Amino acid sequence: MSKDTSLDACEAPCLHLDRVDQVRAGMLTDEAAEGLAEIFGLLGDRTRVRILHALSLGELCVCDISAVLGTTSSAVSHQLRLLRTAKLVKARKEGKNVYYTLDDEHVRQLFAQGLEHVQER
Amino acid sequence: MSKDTSLDACEAPCLHLDRVDQVRAGMLTDEAAEGLAEIFGLLGDRTRVRILHALSLGELCVCDISAVLGTTSSAVSHQLRLLRTAKLVKARKEGKNVYYTLDDEHVRQLFAQGLEHVQER
């Protein structure tokens, strides 16, 4: 049964209806696609990649991170907020400083996987 | 010895010079960071995620893909060009149609890893 495949009923100019239906059945849900795009998008920025990689080497405060990257602490802080919101990093306050660490083991693995891809070309 | 850590020599208002130097030593090269950001950035879009996932289920032509996603074939074609340039997908021409397949096993693994992250929250 299943419900109507809407689009292809009225306008089927091309082909492979069987394949299309089959793929549709195994397709990602919207939320899954959105979630994937979100996490990958977060990793898809040079600055954030460097921040995350730096944190993978150990705990650092904002000021350390900006020193490592050679950018302003404001820029770093903005990016850290995104990473914090997405639960990729964790903050710990101590006196005037805020220390950040990775908060997601997946990130480490994604990094390793991604590096393999990059190096192998 | 090592060379001067440039920035912090003149302006070292904050702290943890030891840690900063240590992290700098283990830091990603610029190319590696750029490469990682590039691949993750490509995966960081809802449309491309869906295209790649569809292709992970089997070979499809442009027209099939746009039917699956419910978008124009032009939009799909534009995205496919990016994916082709980055060697993430491979094209095979047959008559009027062009059939695409995944061209990178890493992508499949990254997807799996990413999905784990997404589902686990």
Add this chain to the structure above:
DNA sequence: CAAACAAGTGAGCAACTATTCATATGAGTA
């Protein structure tokens, strides 16, 4: 050859994003 269709592409536009700058908050310190 002409018509039809799949796919690719450039220009233009709207939406998004990363940085900078100015400022705010809040903790340590004189």
Add this chain to the structure above:
DNA sequence: TACTCATATGAATAGTTGCTCACTTGTTTG
């Protein structure tokens, strides 16, 4: 209390990006 410094944040700006629309290319078919 007043000052300094680390961090956070809002607004503005410059750059990027994804889509649409119009058009081109190239292939099949009448």
